[in-house]
Amino acid sequence: MLNGLLKLIYDLNQSGIITIQRMCFTCTYYQLENGVHYCKLLKSKLADNELRIDCPEHELQL
Numbered sequence: 370m371l372n373g374l375l376k377l378i379y380d381l382n383q384s385g386i387i388t389i390q391r392m393c394f395t396c397t398y399y400q401l402e403n404g405v406h407y408c409k410l411l412k413s414k415l416a417d418n419e420l421r422i423d424c425p426e427h428e429l430q431l
């Protein structure tokens with residue numbers, strides 16, 4: 370359910386409805402491979418409950 374909620378937040382952000390800037394899904398360090406979330410900065414897999422919506426290390430994807 371959390372994953373679905375984060376996806377909804379991401380979609381609303383992409384649509385310009387909300388302006389959350391520092392979530393994993395918009396971060397250059399974020400990677401999704403075979404359904405596994407990964408942070409290239411932390412060099413660590415991220416469980417669904419570890420995905421961030423306001424990360425201080427966030428770097429916006431260009």
Ligand code: SF4
Binds near residue numbers: 394399407409411421
């Ligand atoms: S740096 Fe923060 S926002 Fe970016 S992928 Fe890692 S945990 Fe997510």
